[in-house]
Amino acid sequence: MVLPRKRREGARKEAGKPVKKKEPAPRAEPFWVRTEKYFRGVYNELRKVHWPGRREVVIYTGVVVVSVVVVALLIWIVDIILSRIVALVLGR
16 A cells, blocks of 8 residues: 555654653542542532522522512413414314
8 A cells, every 4th residue: 555645754754753651640549539529629619609698598589489470470371362362263
């Protein structure tokens, strides 16, 4: 098999280079050490979080409940309208 000219030249250039020995991969840490590091990281990140106070939680909960009720009402109204349109089209 004849290699393209560029590949042959590249092969010649690499042939004269000394071969580097690969260093052995570092040993993996034991499972319990990795697990401990993970949970320490989680704990440190949770300490940075801004936790809302009781008043903020009550306000946010109220906003969510009101939003859910409004969306439910909108879906209910659209459902009633579409049901009546389908009933008119089908003649029921």
